[in-house]
Amino acid sequence: MSALYPSLTAGRERVLVTPEGIAMKLVVASRGARFGALALDLAIIAMLQIGTTLLLFYIAGGVFELGTKALEKSAAGSALQFLVILWFAAMFLFRNAYFMFFELGPRGATWGKRAAGIRIASRDGGRLTPEMVLARNLLRDIELFLPISFLLSASGGDMGAAGIAAVAWFLVFVLFPCFNKDALRAGDLIAGTWVVEAPRRRLESVMSTTRAAQEGTSVTTGAAYRFGEKELAVYGEYELQTLERVLRENRHEALVTVHEAICRKIGWDPGAGDEYAFLEAYYAQLRARLERNMRMGVRKADKWG
């Protein structure tokens, strides 16, 4: 929806030219969305790790005697050893492969990123390669896991200067996305990737097939709304698209307000009860006029233009 609300994406829009020569608009993901996605992913990883650990303990038949049995050369010992190996492999994979696995998929996003509606893309407009995904995720180790484990160990002991150094280190990487315009973190910089919004929009209904839009005739009151050239000339594309949003949202108070504003502007007497048909007719005729002019190469951005 963000494209319908330009103010929300101000400063984050980038244009990328595809090989077909289409200028494609990308919106760089907001730092908030990325932080939320990361928090969610870390929570998922923690749950996977804890879940796997509990499951393996359960399979091992309880925590007790694990240490002594694992050192025996019996069949039970071998089985326990195998479980411990499995545990090491699983922990390593959850920590290092979780992000890579999902970002290499067709969505280019982890579960957290999907929930936040964002994804990874190559910054140069080319393919997103496995090497890029690898590079950006290997750097996560110093950006995130190392300072976290350092801070955890520092908070327990009296590390003094080392603790302060760890905090400074952590801040350098955490704040890294705040000091460049594309919100790149260090891993993105190394890999040549960025995180962009992944659009998911429904196709909204056609606006010009109702009777009010077609003929300017209201179904409820039978009133005919015909607007002259002068009455349509007051507004531009910006107002048209605001009107489109108001019509699609179809909230009564908003319709009344906009109806009044337009009537005042074009010198009509605002009645009540038929706002929607009036606005539909005005919308269709204004859009017809603006689109006709557009084909002639004349554009009117807003009411000031």
Next chain:
Amino acid sequence: MAGTLSTASGDRAIEAAALRSDRFRLEREADWMRLEAIVRRMEANRLGKIPDEDLLALPVLYRTVASSLSVARETSLDAATLAYLEGLVQRAWFLVYGPRTGFAAWLRRFLGGGLPAAVRAIWFDILIALAVMVAGAAVGWLLVASDPSWYYSLVPSQFTDARVPGASREVLHDTLFGNKDEAALSVFAAYLFSNNAQVSILAFALGFAFGIPSLMLLVQNLATLGAMMWLYHGQGLLWDFGGWISVHGTTELFAILLAGAAGLHIGRAIAFPGSRAVMQAAAEAGRRAATVMAGVVQMLVVAAMLEGFARQLVDNTAGRYTIGLSMLAIWCGYFFGLRRSDAGAA
């Protein structure tokens, strides 16, 4: 919903549309819907479950919808439709130009030439890292030789069981030989792997700070080795210690060398981008270094298996050297000897 109209009522809808731009949209909507359905399915599933005709139709539909978008931008002021098309074209673009190779294809290309090529590309960094590692080992040795108390700060406590300055020849000899019956070795190997892999990922990632911390990490790790070499040398066991460590060490140290060199490669690209923009230099170096790192992780798996099994099964120094040096020869041959034509490797 306009999207679910049948053809007959669809035609009526087109006639009913008051605006030329809406008629344009209604005429093409079926294509857009079909593309969206394919895209949605591809995003949700693995590629294998998509019917062939949809896979074939994807690039064609993508171009059709992209051209719809171009036309709509010039002729339509329907913000919702434009936003929908922008989004749909973008999603399709991600798939059409997305990572097309599956994991198996990537692995084949990676092992068949991508990895050796990336290793050769950072040869200069490998030389620097090698020099730093040798220097690190020498520093470790010399420090402990001048003052044995250094041993305790250089060697992590997990190795200071029996292996401490002043230990007798027998005790040290026993740490190298006769451990055949020790259980839980495979667990130890798994632990070593995840530990070493984390260390080498660290060595790589630290390269971001101009490569200097990577080099410090190499010095620190090799100083440990140097200190232990001094310890065994004192009891005349240096040759046997060399065999003991070479079984997995040639692979593991090689892997750590490559990880440090990969980090250094990135650090150098950021510090000295040359004629390229810093961002571009960093991204190019980063991808090359990441390829090397994928190889490093695989080497560490091999190293852990050698350490966990081969070292205990081969209980004599000559046999151990044979394994260690063969592994070294295999890695060198693979990385530097295997020079296919670049066309074939790419």
